[in-house]
Amino acid sequence: MARTPPDLxxxxxxxxxxxxxxxxxLTVLGIAVGVMVLIAALSLTNGFTRALVDATLRASPxxxxxxxxxxxxxxxxxAAMRADPRVQAFVPxxxxxxxxxxxxSAGRGAGVDFTTLFGVTEGAAxxxxxxxxEGALLRGLGEGExxxxxxxxxxxxxxxxxxxxxxxxAQRRTSLRVxxxxxxxxxxxxxxxxxxxxGTLQRLQGTRNITGYQLRLHDPTLAPQVGNDLTRTRPYTxxxxxxxxxxxxxxxxxxxxxxxFVVFLxxxxxxxxxxxxxxxxxxxxxxxxxxxxxxxxxRGVITRTFLLEGAALGLAGLVLGNLLxxxxxxxxxxxxxxxxxxxxxxxxxxVEVRFTDLLWVNAVGLGTTLLAALIPARRAAxxxxxxxxx
Numbered sequence: 252m253a254r255t256p257p258d259l260x261x262x263x264x265x266x267x268x269x270x271x272x273x274x275x276x277l278t279v280l281g282i283a284v285g286v287m288v289l290i291a292a293l294s295l296t297n298g299f300t301r302a303l304v305d306a307t308l309r310a311s312p313x314x315x316x317x318x319x320x321x322x323x324x325x326x327x328x329x330a331a332m333r334a335d336p337r338v339q340a341f342v343p344x345x346x347x348x349x350x351x352x353x354x355x356s357a358g359r360g361a362g363v364d365f366t367t368l369f370g371v372t373e374g375a376a377x378x379x380x381x382x383x384x385e386g387a388l389l390r391g392l393g394e395g396e397x398x399x400x401x402x403x404x405x406x407x408x409x410x411x412x413x414x415x416x417x418x419x420x421a422q423r424r425t426s427l428r429v430x431x432x433x434x435x436x437x438x439x440x441x442x443x444x445x446x447x448x449x450g451t452l453q454r455l456q457g458t459r460n461i462t463g464y465q466l467r468l469h470d471p472t473l474a475p476q477v478g479n480d481l482t483r484t485r486p487y488t489x490x491x492x493x494x495x496x497x498x499x500x501x502x503x504x505x506x507x508x509x510x511x512f513v514v515f516l517x518x519x520x521x522x523x524x525x526x527x528x529x530x531x532x533x534x535x536x537x538x539x540x541x542x543x544x545x546x547x548x549x550r551g552v553i554t555r556t557f558l559l560e561g562a563a564l565g566l567a568g569l570v571l572g573n574l575l576x577x578x579x580x581x582x583x584x585x586x587x588x589x590x591x592x593x594x595x596x597x598x599x600x601x602v603e604v605r606f607t608d609l610l611w612v613n614a615v616g617l618g619t620t621l622l623a624a625l626i627p628a629r630r631a632a633x634x635x636x637x638x639x640x641x
Contacts, residue, residue, distance in 0.1 A: 260552050263543075264559035271528065275564060278524040282568025282620065283575060285517035289612055290576025290604070292514045293507065295583065297603035300503045306436035307496060309380045310400075310444055312465035314474040315490040316482060321345075321460035328485060332466065337477050340377035341466045345370040345452045349419040351399075351445070353409040362408035366445045368397075368417070370452025371465075378467045385433040392448045397427040401434040402442035417455075425455050463487060518616050521568065522623035525561050529627035533557070540631050550632040557631050561624020562617070569616050573609065580604050 268275055316328070324343055332341045346369055353362040369375075376390040388398055397417075399409065409415045413429045427447060435441055453459060468474060471492065478489025493500060533540070540553060580602045587599040 259548065260555040261559055263556045264563065268560055268563060271532070274528050274531075278521070278528050278564050279568045279571060281521035281524045282518065282565060282616070283571035285514070285521045286569055286572025286612060286616055287575035287579065288517055289511065289514045290573065290609065291579045291583075292510050293608045293612070294576070294580045294602045294604045295588070295600060296503075296507045296510055297605055297608070298583075298601035300507070301603050302599070302601050303437070303499070303503070304496075307440065307499075308471065308492060309435040309437070310433065310440045311492060311495070312378050313468045313471045313492050314466040314478050315463060315495075316466070316478065316487040317463040317490060318461070319486045319488065321458060321462060322486075323460055325485070328464070328481065328487070331481060332464070335477065335481070337468055337470065337473055339467045339469050340374060341464050342371050342374035342378045343449065343461045344375070344463065344465050345449055345456070345458075345460070346462045347419050347452060347456065349417045351403070351407055351409075352416045352418075353407050353413060354416070359408060362406065364403060364406040365443070366399075366403060366417075367443050368419070368445050368447060368452065370447050370449040372449050375446065375465070378465050380467075381433050381435070385431065388431040389433070389446055392430055392446065392451075394448060394451055395425075395427055396430040396447065396451070398430050398446040399432050400441035400444045401432045402438055403445060404429070404432045406442065419455060421456060423455055423457075425451075427451070515615070518619060522565075522619045525564050525620050526623040526626055528564070529557050529561060529624055530630070532560070533627045533631045554628045554632040557628035558621065558624050561620055561628070565617055565620030565624075568620070569613050572616075573613070577604065 318325075329341070332338045346367070348365065348367055351364055351366045355361040371389075371392075373390045373392075376386040379386070379389065381389060385398075392398060397415065399407070404410055407415060409429050411429055411431050415427050415429060417425050417427055419425075433441075433446075449461070466477070468477060474491030474493060475489070478491050481487070482489045543553065583600070583602045587601050589599055
């Protein structure tokens with residue numbers, strides 16, 4: 252049985268690659284470093300975004316339904332929320348803002364800070380994802396008790412068992428006993444939020460109405476759709492968490508794009524290394540190319556030879572870069588990078604490797620290396636055998 256002859260372009264490419272081993276190795280390492288840094292940077296950015304959103308949603312509902320005007324509890328709406336399989340839990344709430352103060356005492360000066368206060372029922376423990384002991388405190392809030400964010404408690408200087416005074420937005424005053432503190436990991440929430448019982452805040456405002464409902468969903472990404480469905484025929488405004496924190500999400504997305512673009516420049520520089528290696532090969536092998544053309548090798552064969560060399564170097568760099576990038580991501584998964592919580596809202600920087608990121612990094616990386624190889628490949632294909640041999 253006749254043996255199929257090997258492809259001429261691949262045979263030539265393999266022979267060329269076997270000669271310039273040192274230069275080829277440096278080129279592969281350049282691409283690998285670029286891909287490694289790009290994967291690690293994107294994974295850390297993904298982890299930062301996820302951790303920040305998770306910390307934000309621990310003490311924030313996925314969806315808020317706010318009545319156009321304060322209203323009594325809506326039995327029909329509550330029935331609709333119970334029947335909706337997308338809704339995990341809901342709680343009626345009454346919102347207010349106020350000035351929280353702690354009187355001076357022996358050895359301690361007075362403390363004061365502004366707060367956003369939510370009056371809730373015990374169902375709030377199912378809507379908010381606080382730590383188990385903090386959820387128990389929220390569930391057990393009684394008359395005249397308040398649960399403070401940890402940073403807010405430090406600012407006011409009030410801790411468990413202390414008495415604080417509240418001046419609300421309607422200029423009404425009351426005294427509250429600190430039931431405990433909670434920590435979400437998001438400094439903005441921990442420094443500004445406080446919870447009390449719904450009855451306590453209703454009595455302070457002199458009303459039996461509520462502001463609306465807070466919901467936790469099985470899938471937070473569905474918040475806009477669920478909100479539209481529940482408020483389409485009801486006098487409520489839907490406020491999904493994506494709208495509430497839209498600026499934050501836009502900033503995080505822009506941050507990822509900027510980091511990805513800047514780091515991708517490393518891959519561009521490495522691709523120029525491929526173009527440089529192949530251009531030198533064309534100059535060195537001009538006579539060899541002319542002879543091949545003279546004995547019948549087509550322009551397509553010559554072009555394919557150098558494209559195969561570029562593809563081989565690019566693929567080797569991509570494979571090595573992926574392995575190194577995943578190793579670094581695994582390392583930061585085991586030992587997360589620590590952050591100052593009062594500056595970045597979260598205390599540790601986790602890692603999240605996404606398949607889509609790997610896909611586009613490798614696709615763009617391979618495309619870039621092939622484009623870099625195309626210029627010297629076309630130059631080699633345009634060699635005129637008669638002029639060179641003469």
